[in-house]
Amino acid sequence: MIIDRPFLDFINEHAEGDVYELLLKSDHFPGIDVRAAATSIVARKKLIQKVPDWGEVDSLVFPKTVNAEQASSWLTAMYKQHFCDGSVTIDITGGYGVDSFYLSKVSSELHYIEADSEVFEATRHNFNTLGVKNVIFHNHTVKKGTLSALRLPHASLVYIDPARRSESNGRVFAFDDCTPDILNIKDELFSISGTILVKASPMLDITESLRLIPEICEVHILSVSNECKELLFLIKMGENNKDKNKGIPVFTVNYTKQGEETFNFVHGEEKDSDPGYLHEDPSGYLYEPNSSIIKSGAFSLIATIFNLRKLARHTHLYTSDVKISGFPGRVFHVVDSIEYKKKNISGMKERYPKANIATRNFSLTPEGLKRILGISDGGDFYIFGCTTGEKRVLIICKKAE
Secondary structure (H helix, E strand, O other): OOHHHHHHHHHHHHOOOOOOHHHHHHHOOOOOOHHHHHHHHHHHHHHHOHHHHHOOOOOOOOOOOOHHHOOOOHHHHHHHHHOOOOOOEEOOOOOOOOHHHHHOOOOEEEEEEEHHHHHHHHHHHHHHHHOOOEEEEEEEOOOOHOOOOOOHOOOOOOEOOOOOOOOOOEOOHHHHHOOHHHHHHHHHOOOOOOEEEEEOOOOOOOHHHHHOOOOOEEEEEEEEEEEEEEEEEEEEEOOOOOOOOOEEEEEEEEEEEEEEHHHHHHHHOOHOOOEEEOOOOOOOOOEEEOOEEEEEEOHHHHHHHOOOEEEOEEEEEEEEEEOOOOEEEEEEEEEEEEEEOOOOOOOOOOOEEEEEEEEEEOOOOOHHHHHHHHOOEEEEEEEEEEEEEEEEEEEEEEEEO
């Protein structure tokens, strides 16, 4: 891909157009690599959903869509600024540079490393367009034994977001399936920094990760609009999480339109929590933890901390007679609760023609339950199909004021 003025003008001119139509008419644009331009337009649309400010800047290019899919959002990139102390930062998996861009704002100098030459050249061009001055670029493949060739300075932080695609382009998430493999290069990274921040797939098991990397000293779980986006592991040289007397802090964040929901605890507290369970039909208020808490596994601890009753051991919904403020998740006012039996649900379509349906520890998927009830999506009512004790129930509720 040649990044010249005609190419940039073409992208700017067709940024909101139909890329398929462009491809069909590619012979109408001699001298323009229309396929590369179309790819950049599609990738740009993905990127500006994550970093809206970049949408205000003309002439940014993105040669591949897969890098846009794995890129951080501006919110989660900003969160990572907390790990910088203002000196040198090294990003060894630069990609389109969303994390590098925000980390550079709180670093005296940032070293951006990227293996893919097209992505590298595009990001260097984009950073120049964005006016970023304190980034040093390295087009280099990071793997075991290759870092010394870069002659990198000692850094206060090394950041790594391994590629989560296999050679066949399938999605992977285990450390040793990603590129680069942090397990393979960890000791080499410690030669340039005592602190490493790893962005991992939310699919990764936290307990297993702590076992594989004893130097993990903090876990951070980030969600945006209740969708778990990132699992971050802070790794420090010399730490050992296998020391049973030292708990690992877990920080959970969910970014919502109303602000941040946070809940922090120490890994291991969950197994010491003994919540109360519901022994009657749900009433009062129903609580649904956000996706970061669900990922953290603090199912009993959240009930203990907020003095809630759990509906059942494997039903991660909670209840109370009075509304509890500050709960990190959604809170509903219970309107009705009925046992899930054919005779009980036969008239629900007439009473609740529209509702938002979810299931927790239930025999049906939300789609399956919606089909049986004959209810349309939407409206003010929420119906949770779940298990309480020995019964399957439908809890009808509205969002609490």
